[in-house]
Amino acid sequence: xxxxxxxxxxxxxxxxxxxxxxxxxxxxxxxxxxxxxxxxxxxxxxxxxxxxxxxxxxxxxxxxxxxxxxxxxxxxxxxxxxxxxxxxxxxxxxxxxxxxxxxxxxxxxxxxxxxxx
Amino acid sequence: xxxxxxxxxxxxxxxxxxxxxxxxxxxxxxxxxxxxxxxxxxxxxxxxxxxxxxxxxxxxxxxxxxxxxxxxxxxxxxxxxxxxxxxxxxxxxxxxxxxxxxxxxxxxxxxxx
Numbered sequence: 001x002x003x004x005x006x007x008x009x010x011x012x013x014x015x016x017x018x019x020x021x022x023x024x025x026x027x028x029x030x031x032x033x034x035x036x037x038x039x040x041x042x043x044x045x046x047x048x049x050x051x052x053x054x055x056x057x058x059x060x061x062x063x064x065x066x067x068x069x070x071x072x073x074x075x076x077x078x079x080x081x082x083x084x085x086x087x088x089x090x091x092x093x094x095x096x097x098x099x100x101x102x103x104x105x106x107x108x109x110x111x112x113x114x115x116x117x
Numbered sequence: 118x119x120x121x122x123x124x125x126x127x128x129x130x131x132x133x134x135x136x137x138x139x140x141x142x143x144x145x146x147x148x149x150x151x152x153x154x155x156x157x158x159x160x161x162x163x164x165x166x167x168x169x170x171x172x173x174x175x176x177x178x179x180x181x182x183x184x185x186x187x188x189x190x191x192x193x194x195x196x197x198x199x200x201x202x203x204x205x206x207x208x209x210x211x212x213x214x215x216x217x218x219x220x221x222x223x224x225x226x227x228x229x230x
Contacts, residue, residue, distance in 0.1 A: 033217075043204070045218070105166055106151075108153075108161045111159070
């Protein structure tokens, strides 16, 4: 158990409304990631963070923003939700395996299922 | 372009019938290859990390191997509880120390009793 929680676990919203998803970790990990998972596309990286207030874009960042004001919380915001953002969103942290820090595994939260009508 | 392809997309086995899942990759320098298991409605669960060609790792009925172009996840005498989607991911050399992963689309395994 990597101590990762996501909230909410399920959300239904309407097109054009803002939505914020929260990822919370309890083990003080530096790196955190947001992915979306869609049929036929697998998991795709949206944004990631390498420390408080340090974030960068991933593969599919358009329409999304992130913030990290505390080590334990990484927020994903959809400024104006669209139907194409209906997906399952996963947060992950980068743990340590005891080996080189370049090769650390990622551990995932339980996911948030978002439906945009 | 860095890419990961998994095959087959779906696999049905009888209990006890051994088989292999394939993960082919093209990346600019491999920093690590990762296998995950995902059950319906849950997040991916980490299984293995492989770093270099020739490396092998085992866990219960699962064995992961790595060559310079692909990885195999061998499942020996599977049981119904091994039914899940298996995901492969790579960390490319061009990603620096960001830890960014590129995932394949997964193989959905169903093991029938």
